[in-house]
Amino acid sequence: xxxxxxxxxxxxxxxxxxxxxxxxxxxxxxxxxxxxxxxxxxxxxxxxxxxxxxxxxxxxxxxxxxxxxxxxxxxxxxxxxxxxxxxxxxxxxxxxxxxxxxxxxxxxxxxxxxxxxxxxxxxxxxxxxxxxxxxxxxxxxxxxxxxxxxxxxxxxxxxxxxxxxxxxxxxxxxxxxxxxxxxxxxxxxxxxxxxxxxxxxxxxxxxxxxxxxxxxxxxxxxxxxxxxxxxxxxxxxxxxxxxxxxxxxxxxxxxxxxxxxxxxxxxxxxxxxxxxxxxxxxxxxxxxxxxxxxxxxxxxxxxxx
Amino acid sequence: xxxxxxxxxxxxxxxxxxxxxxxxxxxxxxxxxxxxxxxxxxxxxxxxxxxxxxxxxxxxxxxxxxxxxxxxxxxxxxxxxxxxxxxxxxxxxxxxxxxxxxxxxxxxxxxxxxxxxxxxxxxxxxxxxxxxxxxxxxxxxxxxxxxxxxxxxxxxxxxxxxxxxxxxxxxxxxxxxxxxxxxxxxxxxxxxxxxxxxxxxxxxxxxxxxxxxxxxxxxxxxxxxxxxxxxxxxxxxxxxxxxxxxxxxxxxxxx
Numbered sequence: 013x014x015x016x017x018x019x020x021x022x023x024x025x026x027x028x029x030x031x032x033x034x035x036x037x038x039x040x041x042x043x044x045x046x047x048x049x050x051x052x053x054x055x056x057x058x059x060x061x062x063x064x065x066x067x068x069x070x071x072x073x074x075x076x077x078x079x080x081x082x083x084x085x086x087x088x089x090x091x092x093x094x095x096x097x098x099x100x101x102x103x104x105x106x107x108x109x110x111x112x113x114x115x116x117x118x119x120x121x122x123x124x125x126x127x128x129x130x131x132x133x134x135x136x137x138x139x140x141x142x143x144x145x146x147x148x149x150x151x152x153x154x155x156x157x158x159x160x161x162x163x164x165x166x167x168x169x170x171x172x173x174x175x176x177x178x179x180x181x182x183x184x185x186x187x188x189x190x191x192x193x194x195x196x197x198x199x200x201x202x203x204x205x206x207x208x209x210x211x212x213x214x215x216x217x218x219x220x221x222x223x224x225x226x227x228x229x230x231x232x233x234x235x236x237x238x239x240x241x242x243x244x245x246x247x248x249x250x251x252x253x254x255x256x257x258x259x260x261x262x263x264x265x266x267x268x269x270x271x272x273x274x275x276x277x278x279x280x281x282x283x284x285x286x287x288x289x290x291x292x293x294x295x296x297x298x299x300x301x302x303x304x305x306x307x308x309x310x311x312x313x314x315x316x317x
Numbered sequence: 318x319x320x321x322x323x324x325x326x327x328x329x330x331x332x333x334x335x336x337x338x339x340x341x342x343x344x345x346x347x348x349x350x351x352x353x354x355x356x357x358x359x360x361x362x363x364x365x366x367x368x369x370x371x372x373x374x375x376x377x378x379x380x381x382x383x384x385x386x387x388x389x390x391x392x393x394x395x396x397x398x399x400x401x402x403x404x405x406x407x408x409x410x411x412x413x414x415x416x417x418x419x420x421x422x423x424x425x426x427x428x429x430x431x432x433x434x435x436x437x438x439x440x441x442x443x444x445x446x447x448x449x450x451x452x453x454x455x456x457x458x459x460x461x462x463x464x465x466x467x468x469x470x471x472x473x474x475x476x477x478x479x480x481x482x483x484x485x486x487x488x489x490x491x492x493x494x495x496x497x498x499x500x501x502x503x504x505x506x507x508x509x510x511x512x513x514x515x516x517x518x519x520x521x522x523x524x525x526x527x528x529x530x531x532x533x534x535x536x537x538x539x540x541x542x543x544x545x546x547x548x549x550x551x552x553x554x555x556x557x558x559x560x561x562x563x564x565x566x567x568x569x570x571x572x
Contacts (some may be wrong), residue, residue, distance in 0.1 A: 049493035050490075146365060146366045176564065267545075305494050
């Protein structure tokens with residue numbers, strides 16, 4: 013059964029179209045990622061789905077309820093963690109939690125089992141003011157507050173922005189635990205490498221969706237030869253490779269370069285020989301499978317044209 | 318304890334020696350010592366709360382050390398913070414250009430603050446617009462241009478007064494993957510021209526682009542070397558793996 017259904021949804025701010033005819037359907041119990049850079053329209057889409065903004069056109073339902081007509085009832089069924097910390101900084105950890113529980117007519121004790129995995133990590137600091145917490149702890153408190161009324165669907169808007177690599181992994185582990193409990197989770201991120209932690213993802217850029225599928229299936233759509241090239245100095249090699257007559261794109265990827273050839277039958281050995289005639293004798297060229305970031309950049313640049 | 322000089326760089330642009338900052342009973346930065354050399358791209362990594370921001374605030378002359386010393390561009394950060402500030406460029410993710418000024422007006426405004434002459438401002442503006450391929454947007458207000466362009470412009474503005482060193486605090490956060498790479502092209506260009514680049518990031522692929530990286534854990538520098546050396550030493554495939562191994566050892570969740 014579908015938990016979230018979005019049909020031809022658009023949102024305009026003046027002359028700017030922030031969300032442009034987005035359609036998607038998210039299943040019950042799915043961990044779904046909305047992947048895209050800042051300004052893609054992710055937060056606007058989230059705000060519409062949690063009833064904080066009205067769409068300009070199109071329709072959407074969450075847990076069977078219309079985001080415009082049924083907004084009151086819908087608000088009791090969703091948990092929302094916005095990108096910016098929005099709890100009461102001058103209340104303590106436990107006061108914040110008690111407040112959110114009371115707004116939804118419940119008590120922390122009654123819901124403890126639900127939030128235990130998250131809350132236990134900040135419970136030693138429950139008397140501390142929320143404003144005095146570190147970034148990681150604020151996030152765990154915000155997540156506890158978003159879960160306290162036992163929502164059916166959880167919306168997390170860029171929970172890992174500005175968060176270090178270790179804390180990011182911990183948060184994703186936590187989301188997997190919550191999903192095991194049957195919660196539907198929609199999470200947005202600008203880190204492409206987090207896509208593989210989702211059941212399915214939608215790539216979003218300039219208000220539009222560039223694709224919806226499992227991370228593996230999206231990566232599998234890359235239809236030109238992709239080679240990882242390693243050699244030194246890397247940045248000089250990048251500039252040289254871009255001059256290759258059949259280079260479609262060359263991007264740096266950590267300690268290697270990703271070279272896409274415009275010809276379907278391109279040969280890695282031929283490229284290696286070509287590099288060695290240009291002073292990169294020890295370059296290593298290996299065919300590789302594309303990742304989400306390769307696909308995103310490829311679709312993004314074909315959008316521009 | 319002097320680290321080997323990478324790539325034949327010789328001139329020290331940053332030297333920290335036992336640099337320390339305490340807030341009450343809490344030691345945010347715990348006696349860190351390291352050097353950064355002219356033209357180097359130096360990645361300053363660490364978990365949230367490890368003390369990176371506090372260290373950067375001391376190195377940019379914004380916060381007085383509690384102990385130890387540091388020189389930046391030849392000036393002591395405690396004794397001569399204003400000379401330090403004049404010798405550095407600084408850009409953070411939140412660094413905001415004036416949203417309701419145009420691209421051209423922002424360049425002129427900051428050039429004026431740095432005391433550039435009228436002719437220099439004209440020349441520098443033309444160079445920046447050409448290099449960033451922003452000529453077509455010169456008269457657009459900042460709020461109407463994409464984030465990736467803003468970040469590149471903010472970087473160029475931080476270099477307007479041709480500082481010895483530029484501090485970049487998470488410069489690519491949230492930027493799309495193509496713009497992120499274009500931003501790194503600018504970093505390489507600046508480094509090739511002799512500017513030292515001191516950069517923090519949470520994108521671990523970007524750590525691989527640095528000449529050397531340091532990894533801070535609980536206020537101390539736990540590791541400092543080239544990405545290649547770090548990976549060899551820890552038997553790791555990526556700098557991210559090295560980072561995770563070191564940062565997981567961290568105890569504290571700083572306030």
